[in-house]
Amino acid sequence: MEDKKSLRAPVSQKPHVVPKPEHPEYLGGSITVEINEKKLTVPFGTTILEACKQAQIHIPTLCHHEDLCVAGVCRVCVVEVEGMRTLQASCAFPITAPIKIKTTTNAVRKARKHIIDLLISEHYGECYSCFRNNNCELQSLAKEYGVDHYNFGHVTQPRYEVDNSSYSVVRDMDKCVLCKRCVRTCIDLQEVGVLEAIDRGHNTHIGTFFDKPLAEVICINCGQCINRCPTGALRANDPRDEIWAAIDDPTKHVVIQTAPSPRAAIGEEFGQGAGKSFTGELNTALRRIGFDKVFDTNFTADLTIIEEGTELILRLYKALVKKEIVALPQFTSCSPGWVKYLEHFYPEYIDNLSSAKSPQQMFGALIKTFYAQKAGIDPANIVSVALMPCSAKKFECNRPEMNSSGYKDVDYGLTTRELAQMIKEAGIFLPEMPQSHFDDPFGEASGAGLIFGATGGVMEAALRSVIEFVTGKRVEDVYANADITPVRGFEGIRYAEIPITEVGPVPKLLQHLVPDWNWLKGATLKIAVCHGTANAKKVMEDIKAGGKFSECHFIEFMACPGGCLGGGGQPIPTNEEIRKKRAEAIYNEDKSLPVRKSHENRHVTELYDMFLTDGPCGHISHKLLHTHYVKRGKFIA
Amino acid sequence: MLVVEKNALSEEIESYVEKYGNDRSALLMILHEIQKKHRHISEFAQQEVARLLNIHPVEVYSVISFFAFLNSNPKGRNLVRICQTISCDMKGKKQVVQAIERELGIKIGETTKDNKFTVEYANCLGLCDMGPAMAINDQVYVNLTPEKAVELLSKVK
Ligand code: SF4
Ligand code: SF4
Ligand code: SF4
Ligand code: FES
Ligand code: FES
Numbered sequence: 001m002e003d004k005k006s007l008r009a010p011v012s013q014k015p016h017v018v019p020k021p022e023h024p025e026y027l028g029g030s031i032t033v034e035i036n037e038k039k040l041t042v043p044f045g046t047t048i049l050e051a052c053k054q055a056q057i058h059i060p061t062l063c064h065h066e067d068l069c070v071a072g073v074c075r076v077c078v079v080e081v082e083g084m085r086t087l088q089a090s091c092a093f094p095i096t097a098p099i100k101i102k103t104t105t106n107a108v109r110k111a112r113k114h115i116i117d118l119l120i121s122e123h124y125g126e127c128y129s130c131f132r133n134n135n136c137e138l139q140s141l142a143k144e145y146g147v148d149h150y151n152f153g154h155v156t157q158p159r160y161e162v163d164n165s166s167y168s169v170v171r172d173m174d175k176c177v178l179c180k181r182c183v184r185t186c187i188d189l190q191e192v193g194v195l196e197a198i199d200r201g202h203n204t205h206i207g208t209f210f211d212k213p214l215a216e217v218i219c220i221n222c223g224q225c226i227n228r229c230p231t232g233a234l235r236a237n238d239p240r241d242e243i244w245a246a247i248d249d250p251t252k253h254v255v256i257q258t259a260p261s262p263r264a265a266i267g268e269e270f271g272q273g274a275g276k277s278f279t280g281e282l283n284t285a286l287r288r289i290g291f292d293k294v295f296d297t298n299f300t301a302d303l304t305i306i307e308e309g310t311e312l313i314l315r316l317y318k319a320l321v322k323k324e325i326v327a328l329p330q331f332t333s334c335s336p337g338w339v340k341y342l343e344h345f346y347p348e349y350i351d352n353l354s355s356a357k358s359p360q361q362m363f364g365a366l367i368k369t370f371y372a373q374k375a376g377i378d379p380a381n382i383v384s385v386a387l388m389p390c391s392a393k394k395f396e397c398n399r400p401e402m403n404s405s406g407y408k409d410v411d412y413g414l415t416t417r418e419l420a421q422m423i424k425e426a427g428i429f430l431p432e433m434p435q436s437h438f439d440d441p442f443g444e445a446s447g448a449g450l451i452f453g454a455t456g457g458v459m460e461a462a463l464r465s466v467i468e469f470v471t472g473k474r475v476e477d478v479y480a481n482a483d484i485t486p487v488r489g490f491e492g493i494r495y496a497e498i499p500i501t502e503v504g505p506v507p508k509l510l511q512h513l514v515p516d517w518n519w520l521k522g523a524t525l526k527i528a529v530c531h532g533t534a535n536a537k538k539v540m541e542d543i544k545a546g547g548k549f550s551e552c553h554f555i556e557f558m559a560c561p562g563g564c565l566g567g568g569g570q571p572i573p574t575n576e577e578i579r580k581k582r583a584e585a586i587y588n589e590d591k592s593l594p595v596r597k598s599h600e601n602r603h604v605t606e607l608y609d610m611f612l613t614d615g616p617c618g619h620i621s622h623k624l625l626h627t628h629y630v631k632r633g634k635f636i637a
Numbered sequence: 638m639l640v641v642e643k644n645a646l647s648e649e650i651e652s653y654v655e656k657y658g659n660d661r662s663a664l665l666m667i668l669h670e671i672q673k674k675h676r677h678i679s680e681f682a683q684q685e686v687a688r689l690l691n692i693h694p695v696e697v698y699s700v701i702s703f704f705a706f707l708n709s710n711p712k713g714r715n716l717v718r719i720c721q722t723i724s725c726d727m728k729g730k731k732q733v734v735q736a737i738e739r740e741l742g743i744k745i746g747e748t749t750k751d752n753k754f755t756v757e758y759a760n761c762l763g764l765c766d767m768g769p770a771m772a773i774n775d776q777v778y779v780n781l782t783p784e785k786a787v788e789l790l791s792k793v794k
Binding site for chain 2: 193196199209634635
């Protein structure tokens, strides 16, 4: 999150933050402290932890997370501050005086070791049977402090039942260390508010309303809590066993579609730094694992743009020319976490959601119809897997209405983390794979589909097409290199206006829907982009109050901070720097592609010629590529 | 729950919110009022409080689960709380508890079939010099013996 101020912490949870001075160089703006006898000048209000980081002194942490507010609950980060009777939690101590800090004294070392021993004494779990093995903050603390026996005992029996009621998130509270990162994620960062500390003292645990199963409360399945949990207490619902079984079954034709974000992040699971795409290597690895076909979800992302863009044009046409009442602004619908958020918290606005399915579900419907026909395979024998950066996609493919092919359109949602695990199980080291292409008949996808992975990407992709449709000009003539930078970036909410000064002829694809563009001449297209449901909430409240966002025509919403590249199925850890690097990887790959606009994807135009013959938003596409939503509301029954 | 009952409860909670304000700092006062009147705070009531204070239901539940004097599930008409902390423990809490359990035919944490009593442990009631201590509803009793405890219970309506 770029803008920490945009986090609404409930008053009681709001950390005590000393505002950093605007001009640290002015008198009183900075302060000189002594850390381990070395002097260091930092802006007033810097925490001891941050100061130590600047001084390149490592302090262990557990409850601290860069994306979240200060909690100060685990005390692993204690240091000595001269003159203070007790040790201080460095992550929660803003420097406001020229203090002297010691980070390596006997008292500090002993206290940290005891705290870690105490955490372990309450922890039930065995590392070798845990998905966070080798990527667990509790485990690394134990290693760092040389824990070699259970100093204060150990739990030998499970105390909690594993909650795997949800299609997306599995909770095993026996592994929880009560750091409350998930609570802060769900309440502050996402503003969904599903998790809290329940009970007190020894009985404290993280739970839901009335300790109900997760599937029965208003969880939106975003998985952001998983990405920020330091231990194996939270994980995604893992379909690996079923997928292996399908691959091993010779009667099954197993296909996989891969979304844009996993390829830009999966390298992290193989020890490669963030910010490098492994598209070609991934394709080869997937074939070696045994997938029969490897498709590119970007293809249906292109299709989504055509369908969703057409829908927008139709809505505008109805509103402006026919003076009908239509729901505007139109909201994007590709983020299933966002869709469920809206269904729960703003059900009165479900008509604003684009009826276009997400790219994953469009692909699912096409694989078991168009592709099955073309390849001459009985759709009943096709197992359709979707590689997604997202835990909510697992819920989405299980929505009862997602069966327009007559079968379950997508059988399994697989996350980046889970696929990395499968690749490892197959004995493959991804970065060393030779590169290969996606399979036909969906072999080509545009850069527009690719950038769906980053916040602002859907909007940019839509604009690249809509601008060309309406003005008849090339986007490159309006925005250098077709990079529509006003919608890029990581700011929580972005707003842009695009004046339409001239119009061109209506392209063939849309001729049966609108006669001309004259009604758009001189209009200004107002758009907005936001990511993280806390920001979505701000936009929705503004719309409800009739503010500036209510005048928008089209708004992109993504449930996860950073967009899909920060999704709940992506490699752990996550922070702003990592998310920025993943975005760079995506935008760089977009630049290198020959086709960068959805409507120029020739496979898409072919699909309309051959299969979706009554055009975008026509009957066939409505049956296969569009959906409806449920007014869920907030009440927990 | 009937719709009329729900409406009545909503109205009642609205009146508390009017009285104490809709800031989250009013939460405990509002919960106390509901607890006093209904002897528990139901799922529906908790969600109504959350709605009116603009916080999440799980936060309300979290607070209620934290405080021993607030509860989510209906309890008996009379609440018996026996101090389990060290001074009372040393002065013979165990015998008192056994006597009460025997008399009522239930274990600590349970409610009698006729819904008359719920018996629970409480932490230090602040009467350590006069232990064993227990509270029946809002009234505290000290220097208990097993006989005295049983007699006190028999007087409760
Ligand atoms: S949560 Fe961490 S410490 Fe616990 S079993 Fe899993 S890897 Fe080991
Ligand atoms: S998945 Fe999202 S909504 Fe659900 S508990 Fe986790 S953070 Fe909250
Ligand atoms: S579930 Fe994970 S994030 Fe939540 S409190 Fe437990 S250890 Fe921390
Ligand atoms: S990291 Fe500082 S108290 Fe947990
Ligand atoms: S120990 Fe029982 S009242 Fe204090």
